[in-house]
Amino acid sequence: MKVLVLLVCISVSLLASGILEGEIERQPLNISAIIMFLLFVGATLTITYWASKRTKTASDFYTAGGSITGFQNGLAIAGDYMSAASFLGISGLVYLAGYDGLIYSIGFLVGWPIILFLISERLRNLGKYTFADVASFRLKQEPIRILAAFGAIATVILYLIAQMVGSGKLIELLFGLPYEYAVILVGVLMILYVTFGGMLATTWVQIIKAGLLLSGATFMAVAVLYHFDFSFEKLFASAVKVHDKGKDIMSPGGLVSDPISAISLGIALMFGTAGLPHILMRFFTVSDAKEARKSVFFATGFIGYFYILTFIIGFGAIVMVLKNPEYLDLAKQAVSGGYPLIGGKNMAAIHLSHAVGGDFFLGFISAVAFATILAVVSGLTLAGASAISHDLYANVFEKGVCDEAKEMRVSKIATVALGIIAIGLGIAFEKQNIAFVVGLAFAIAASSNFPVLFLSMFWSKLTTRGAVIGGVSGLATAIILVILGPIVWMDILGYEEAIFPYKYPALFSVTVAFVFIWFFSITDNSKRARKDKAAFMAQDIRSQTGIGAEGASRH
Amino acid sequence: MTERTIEIIKNHPKYQELVSSRSRYAWTLSILMLLVYYTFIMTIAFKPELLAVTLNNSSVISVGIPIGISIILFSFLLTGLYVRRANSKYDVLLEALKADVKKQGI
Numbered sequence: 111m112k113v114l115v116l117l118v119c120i121s122v123s124l125l126a127s128g129i130l131e132g133e134i135e136r137q138p139l140n141i142s143a144i145i146m147f148l149l150f151v152g153a154t155l156t157i158t159y160w161a162s163k164r165t166k167t168a169s170d171f172y173t174a175g176g177s178i179t180g181f182q183n184g185l186a187i188a189g190d191y192m193s194a195a196s197f198l199g200i201s202g203l204v205y206l207a208g209y210d211g212l213i214y215s216i217g218f219l220v221g222w223p224i225i226l227f228l229i230s231e232r233l234r235n236l237g238k239y240t241f242a243d244v245a246s247f248r249l250k251q252e253p254i255r256i257l258a259a260f261g262a263i264a265t266v267i268l269y270l271i272a273q274m275v276g277s278g279k280l281i282e283l284l285f286g287l288p289y290e291y292a293v294i295l296v297g298v299l300m301i302l303y304v305t306f307g308g309m310l311a312t313t314w315v316q317i318i319k320a321g322l323l324l325s326g327a328t329f330m331a332v333a334v335l336y337h338f339d340f341s342f343e344k345l346f347a348s349a350v351k352v353h354d355k356g357k358d359i360m361s362p363g364g365l366v367s368d369p370i371s372a373i374s375l376g377i378a379l380m381f382g383t384a385g386l387p388h389i390l391m392r393f394f395t396v397s398d399a400k401e402a403r404k405s406v407f408f409a410t411g412f413i414g415y416f417y418i419l420t421f422i423i424g425f426g427a428i429v430m431v432l433k434n435p436e437y438l439d440l441a442k443q444a445v446s447g448g449y450p451l452i453g454g455k456n457m458a459a460i461h462l463s464h465a466v467g468g469d470f471f472l473g474f475i476s477a478v479a480f481a482t483i484l485a486v487v488s489g490l491t492l493a494g495a496s497a498i499s500h501d502l503y504a505n506v507f508e509k510g511v512c513d514e515a516k517e518m519r520v521s522k523i524a525t526v527a528l529g530i531i532a533i534g535l536g537i538a539f540e541k542q543n544i545a546f547v548v549g550l551a552f553a554i555a556a557s558s559n560f561p562v563l564f565l566s567m568f569w570s571k572l573t574t575r576g577a578v579i580g581g582v583s584g585l586a587t588a589i590i591l592v593i594l595g596p597i598v599w600m601d602i603l604g605y606e607e608a609i610f611p612y613k614y615p616a617l618f619s620v621t622v623a624f625v626f627i628w629f630f631s632i633t634d635n636s637k638r639a640r641k642d643k644a645a646f647m648a649q650d651i652r653s654q655t656g657i658g659a660e661g662a663s664r665h
Numbered sequence: 666m667t668e669r670t671i672e673i674i675k676n677h678p679k680y681q682e683l684v685s686s687r688s689r690y691a692w693t694l695s696i697l698m699l700l701v702y703y704t705f706i707m708t709i710a711f712k713p714e715l716l717a718v719t720l721n722n723s724s725v726i727s728v729g730i731p732i733g734i735s736i737i738l739f740s741f742l743l744t745g746l747y748v749r750r751a752n753s754k755y756d757v758l759l760e761a762l763k764a765d766v767k768k769q770g771i
Binding site: 213215222350357361362368407651656658 | 666698703714716726744745747
């Protein structure tokens, strides 16, 4: 039972993106890491300068003018997905519990093929800059845009909190910089990338980081396998011998304990991925449906490969880091026993990089971890800013008649504002328990953004009224159930027992959204409803063929 | 898009073939993916010991490991299958449809 509780806690903190638990002891300044990080910043700022020369129109700013190729976009999507949480969190989970880390990786991956089969091409054919373009394609603009923008901004801000807090703690540990400096540094760099370089710079920052992360992780995995003469049998046998859980690390240990949680987590990961605004926005950066399709193919390949690497890295860390006094927090060990790692279990991959590649490689991996956070927050901020400027300002406030220069100015102001908000929240949440935020972001994406987007493309009888009522109910249910659930109600508010027993509300909140959308659509006989339904055929033809969409991508 | 364009495309045999064939394939692959994933998850929820069986007596490796890795490879394989069919069949149908529609002066 104890193991089970522990594992659920881990899985939750894992969702919360690279959080290092407890007080972080600041490390001495790590010079090689700082030099490599400065190189990365220098290179990305140069790219931003280059991109700023090419970012003139709104289409350049939001979607790099549709000029990204399928391969590049696949790498960038993988970059968005391979956050510091995936890398440090999943390798840390493998390190702690073995097989359970693999279960998590699989859950994160299986949504991608389905996005490819059902969503990616239609999205490209219908949308211009944001997923709200698609959701509101044939429905009444204002209410749907407001709903979609609210879902997008909520998701982005929650995600930003997790990333900022994670980055502050990570940098404090790895670079020896004070927490506030780190958070401000991330915020300022991200504002520079996005305001000056727009989507083009953001995409290239993401591509470079994905390339660095994949090469670094490949090097580590190969070094681990080399150590064991490329024999998996030897690697796993040594891990079983070293680990306190012994043979149990080779099989499922209780991460997924009951069917309700299992299904709910699966739904949150799958539908949530298909409702994340910064991921959806990536589909508009390519020229047509064919490139969008290619993007997902490459992204799935890179992400799958990356998860296999983290599995090997986690097992490598069990053998090479777990009982190595060099990486243990000896002061903590003297008090509580066991084998506590310096910086906590999520540092397993970082310590392994030192074990296989010395100080230099440690510096490299630390710099990559920081770069990862920087790239992910840039993508998030751009998605949030476009929801504000394109959906709320240009299409709701100005009713769709707004000149481009003005819209772009608003999006840049929004970027700076979001950057400042992110810095503020990052500092405010330093000592808070933020284990719920990414889970909540996924729940909102799965329960509000996704159902409205999906049904607007697939269900001819969807009406504006149904979409608004269903989307709002899904959103409200997700938020309420997260508050009443064990993480917020027990761990943060300190009550004895949670009112809602499950950590993942998606099964319930997604159901609420779909049922409400269905019910309030089929009972809708208004004039607007007839208009909504009548417009489906034209939308469907465009989503299936791209006829009529060429204009949208050729700006 | 005018009413007439919609009517022409909607009733075009190439459009109908494209839509029905692609939807069938896309939904089949999606359901296959869900089936594999939820079979795996339900095994973990109800009968985790099945995945703990070792490959053979001398090995410590459980069957769960190659199965898990296979699911990752399977996901990628499915995306590859879809892209291949889309590149060869659906794109050809779509191009033909577009050419036809253009010829009719829309």
